[in-house]
Amino acid sequence: MSQSSSTAIIGEDPAPPASRTVIVGLGYVGLPLAVRAVEVGHHVVGLDVDAERVKRLLSGESYVEDVPAERLAAVVATGRFEPTIDADDCTGFDVAVITVPTPLREGLPEMRHIEEAARLLGAHLRPGATVVLESTTYPGTTEELVATILEQTSGLRAGVDFHLGYSPERIDPGNPQWHLENTPKVVSGIDDASLAAVRAFYDTVVDTTVPVGSPQVAELAKLLENTFRHVNIALINELAVFARELGIDIWEAVDAAATKPYGFMKFTPGPGVGGHCLPIDPSYLSWRVKRATGRVFRFVELANDINDHMPDYVVRRLIEGLNRRGRPVNGSQILLLGLAYKRNTGDARESPAIRVIELLTGLGAFVSAVDPHVVEAHVDRRVRRTQLTAAEVARADAVVLLTDHDSLDVDVVVREARYVLDCRRMLAPASTVEVL
Ligand SMILES: NC(=O)c1ccc[n+]([C@@H]2O[C@H](COP(=O)([O-])OP(=O)(O)OC[C@H]3O[C@@H](n4cnc5c(N)ncnc54)[C@H](O)[C@@H]3O)[C@@H](O)[C@H]2O)c1
Numbered sequence: 176m177s178q179s180s181s182t183a184i185i186g187e188d189p190a191p192p193a194s195r196t197v198i199v200g201l202g203y204v205g206l207p208l209a210v211r212a213v214e215v216g217h218h219v220v221g222l223d224v225d226a227e228r229v230k231r232l233l234s235g236e237s238y239v240e241d242v243p244a245e246r247l248a249a250v251v252a253t254g255r256f257e258p259t260i261d262a263d264d265c266t267g268f269d270v271a272v273i274t275v276p277t278p279l280r281e282g283l284p285e286m287r288h289i290e291e292a293a294r295l296l297g298a299h300l301r302p303g304a305t306v307v308l309e310s311t312t313y314p315g316t317t318e319e320l321v322a323t324i325l326e327q328t329s330g331l332r333a334g335v336d337f338h339l340g341y342s343p344e345r346i347d348p349g350n351p352q353w354h355l356e357n358t359p360k361v362v363s364g365i366d367d368a369s370l371a372a373v374r375a376f377y378d379t380v381v382d383t384t385v386p387v388g389s390p391q392v393a394e395l396a397k398l399l400e401n402t403f404r405h406v407n408i409a410l411i412n413e414l415a416v417f418a419r420e421l422g423i424d425i426w427e428a429v430d431a432a433a434t435k436p437y438g439f440m441k442f443t444p445g446p447g448v449g450g451h452c453l454p455i456d457p458s459y460l461s462w463r464v465k466r467a468t469g470r471v472f473r474f475v476e477l478a479n480d481i482n483d484h485m486p487d488y489v490v491r492r493l494i495e496g497l498n499r500r501g502r503p504v505n506g507s508q509i510l511l512l513g514l515a516y517k518r519n520t521g522d523a524r525e526s527p528a529i530r531v532i533e534l535l536t537g538l539g540a541f542v543s544a545v546d547p548h549v550v551e552a553h554v555d556r557r558v559r560r561t562q563l564t565a566a567e568v569a570r571a572d573a574v575v576l577l578t579d580h581d582s583l584d585v586d587v588v589v590r591e592a593r594y595v596l597d598c599r600r601m602l603a604p605a606s607t608v609e610v611l
Contacts, residue, residue, distance in 0.1 A: 193217055194269035194376065197299075199292040201228060201258065203451070203522070204309060205274035206239045208380070213250045214545050215379050218263055221258040222295075232258040240521055240548070241348055257476040260307040267297040270307065270376045273321070274344065277310045277459065284313060284459050286320060293321045297328025305338040308390075311397050311456050313463035317390035318365055333365055337473065340364035340373035341390035343397030346449075349519035359383040363393035377586065402475060407442045408453070409478035412485050413569070415444035426600050426610060438609035444611055446577050446598040447485035447527030448511040449516025454525045462498040486530035489611065490538075493573055493596050496609055500594060502572055510571035512563065512588065513578020514546040514554050518599075521548035528577050532558050543567065547582055565591045576601055 193216040198209045201223040209221045223229055231238060235248040250256045257264060264273065273296070275288035289310055296306055296561055306325060317340065322333040333339045342362045347353055360381045369529035377384045387393050396582050411429065425444060433441040448454050458479065461472035472579030494504050516526035523529065528544070535542050536557040543559040545567070561567050562582055568574060568591035575589070579599035588595060589605050598611040 195267055196220070197222060197265045197268040197271040197296070199223075199271065199273045199296065200275035200288070200310075201225075201232065201275065202276070203239055203348055204346055206232075206237070206242050207346060208272060208344075209308070210242050210246060210250050211355055211380050214252055216255075217270075217379070218255045220268070221256065221267060222262060223258065223260060229258045229260050232256075234553070238550075239348075240478065240519075241346070241354065246316045258539055260266075262295040262298070265296065266300065266337045268299060268304055270305045270372075271300075271340075272307045272309055274309045277312050278451075278577075279455050279458055282458065282562065283593045284371050284462055286312075286316070289316065289321065289502070290324060293324035294328050297325040300325060300329040302336045302581060303330060303338075305340070305376065306371070307339075307373050307376070308341045309344045309378075311343060311401070311459070312394060312454065313459040314391040314394040314398070315463065316394060316570055318361075322365065327447055330462055334369060338364060338369035338372035338389075340369045341393045342373060343393055345397075345400070348522060349517060355381060356383050359385050361385045361389050361393045361396055363390045365390060368445075368491045369483045395460075397462040398456055400413065401452050402460055403444075405448065405453045405540075406474050406478045406481065407440065408445070408448055409481040411444050412488075413481045416488060416600070444598075444601070445485065445527075446489045446531065446611070448482045449526035451467065451524055451526075453586070454479075457550055479571060486527045486534060489527070489531055489575065489577075489596065489598055490534045492609070492611065493575060494538075496594055497573055500572075504535065507540050507572040509535055509540045509542050509571055510559070510561075510567060510574045510575060511542060511544040512546075512576045512583055513580060514544050514558075515578050515580070517582055518579045519548065521546075521550055523549045523551065523554050526554075529555060531558075531575065531577065545583075548580060560562075563587065568592050 196212050196217045197220045198205045199222045201221045209219045212219045212579055235251050237244050262360040275292050278285045294586050308321050322339055331337050336371045340363050345358050360377050362374045362377050362384045364373050374384050379486045432439055457475040461475040464472045514523045514528045532542050533556045543561045545563045568588055574592045574595040576597045579601040585602050591601050592607055595608045597608055600610045602608050
């Protein structure tokens, strides 16, 4: 669907201020959007395939930390939020937003969720409606994949009978300063009328919209943002390994570099990357580049390689630290602080902690973990979940601080631990504390 191939949509006012909105996929991205959309006056049908999630939402229970239960309850109480697993509830929508997962399967983009969402929306699409894809994906998805499925299932034509666009989500779970409303949102459409409709909807939801010329630009912008972070984290992680071998404190060097008021952005070493974005999104871009040009996007491959190996480095450093204390890792009690990939969030998807647990249990260590934010019991059955107490810290041969949650009682760790490997430089300096 190129901009030039489409014509304006038959005289409907795009995305009226209070629309019937469908949000497909009520996760970290979809739920905050649904809540916000209800708050600004839309009627929102929230469609998810997970019946348990829908049940929890109907009873006012939130599973996304950025949506507090009180806020959700207020939204449910309006009567304008309909969480459902029934696709027929989507009938008659004005605006539909797709916020389903885009994982990797055997290293390749897994488009199944987007395809399913597009199919079910196509079955309920009516002339004049607007469909927006928000899931992070490779450039070309909206115009090549989503448009085609919507057209085939609805019998309508994108850009002629309905509006279509892409607007990447920039949600940063756990960030107290930047949230959906005040983070500028990139918006795009397959033609001018689609862009106007997409923008009109998001103008009701966020403070600032940033229009761009095509969905491909918006798709690439999102991947650029995440690839930028991924590559820079990899740079600092690799430098951290070398700096240690050179006997230089990388953390002090990073702090010093960060005093430069321009041309430098601070990234710090860590145990690796996790979540739904950095371990996955750059691979969507490299896959697209490879498929379209036959060439390898070397920065992404290199960053993947470095960041993927950070958990191995953490375990190697731990083994060395234990060895210096005359202990083999086999049979040692290791206490992990933090399972989430990111501070102050409960998201343990793709978390480096999972690989650390695999490696340590494979070496015969007994692994316990503290993370009050991560509620899923099934992070790894080999790990014993516990609380951060003086007794737990004291009984551990080594403590590994993987996630710098504000809620961690760092004093008890420094006071009681025999040996800590602090992967986030969160703890005060002490003879028992070693920084990654
Ligand atoms: N989590 C983040 O911080 C973040 C930030 C920006 C962008 N994104 C992107 O947003 C998209 C969604 O990510 P998320 O973190 O919200 O995922 P999530 O796993 O938290 O939520 C996705 C939801 O979609 C549901 N779902 C899956 N298939 C479905 C289908 N066919 N129909 C209806 N519901 C379906 C799942 O049950 C789940 O509740 C991804 O593309 C991701 O890359 C995520």
